Amino acid sequence: MRILLVEDDALLGDAIVAGLKQAGHAVDWVRDGIAAESALATGNYAATVLDLGLPRKDGLEVLRGLRAKKRGLPVLILTARDTVDDRIRGLDAGADDYLVKPFDLGELNARLRALLRRAGGQPAPRLVAAGITLDPAARNIFQGGQPIEVSAREFALLQALMQHAGRALSRAQLEEQLYGWGEEIGSNAVEVHIHNLRKKLGAEAIRTLRGIGYVMAKE
Ligand code: CA
Numbered sequence: 001m002r003i004l005l006v007e008d009d010a011l012l013g014d015a016i017v018a019g020l021k022q023a024g025h026a027v028d029w030v031r032d033g034i035a036a037e038s039a040l041a042t043g044n045y046a047a048t049v050l051d052l053g054l055p056r057k058d059g060l061e062v063l064r065g066l067r068a069k070k071r072g073l074p075v076l077i078l079t080a081r082d083t084v085d086d087r088i089r090g091l092d093a094g095a096d097d098y099l100v101k102p103f104d105l106g107e108l109n110a111r112l113r114a115l116l117r118r119a120g121g122q123p124a125p126r127l128v129a130a131g132i133t134l135d136p137a138a139r140n141i142f143q144g145g146q147p148i149e150v151s152a153r154e155f156a157l158l159q160a161l162m163q164h165a166g167r168a169l170s171r172a173q174l175e176e177q178l179y180g181w182g183e184e185i186g187s188n189a190v191e192v193h194i195h196n197l198r199k200k201l202g203a204e205a206i207r208t209l210r211g212i213g214y215v216m217a218k219e
Helices: 010-022 033-042 059-068 084-092 105-119 152-163 171-178 189-201
Strands: 002-006 026-030 047-051 075-079 097-100 127-129 132-135 140-143 207-209 213-215
Touching: 002 010, 002 033, 002 171, 010 026, 010 105, 026 033, 026 171, 033 047, 033 059, 047 059, 047 105, 059 075, 059 084, 075 084, 075 105, 084 097, 097 105, 127 152, 132 152, 152 171, 152 189, 171 189, 171 213
Parallel strands: 002 026, 002 047, 047 075, 075 097
Antiparallel strands: 127 132, 132 140, 207 213
16 A cells, blocks of 8 residues: 655664565655645645654644645654644544654554554454455465465555455556556556565456456455
8 A cells, every 4th residue: 555654753764664564565755744735736645644743844734734625645643743733733633543763663664564454444343355365464375274465556456456456456456556656657557566465465366457457346
């Protein structure tokens, strides 16, 4: 999934980017409120991790602006301000969850998984489609009781398709979920990943809809 991280602390930001990437996400990182607003206006994100204390524009204002546009994007706020008031203001402004610094990266990833599940209308922690089971937390894939080994990008691509099972995703939509800013994307990267996944999962697992994109059957 593609995540927008808004955090002005360089050390913490670096650590969060590494943690999110390790969990298989593509991450765009901006460091102030104005940059956050322009990224949110143009990027297609699955969720955002938003620090509240930001230069140029406060995180709460960014959040209020986002919700005023009726955007349902899952938002997890980070606050160093260990007061109940700040958390209440954040939740009232439309945050879906919060973490108080310092926090554990494992917990950040677990909370994000929960937000993404709810946003995707998938309350169960495991995704099931086309005879395949994918567990985003344990990061494993099973087909017919057999574990399937895939690369990090293949995992992310399969997860996106399974999250939207029954709906076609275009190559551009998949690229958006797989790659952050500044990452080199080969012109046929998605096709190559799909090809490799079909070799591992069988040709029928992922269908091509000519001129539209790729789709997995719902179950
Ligand atoms: Ca800050």
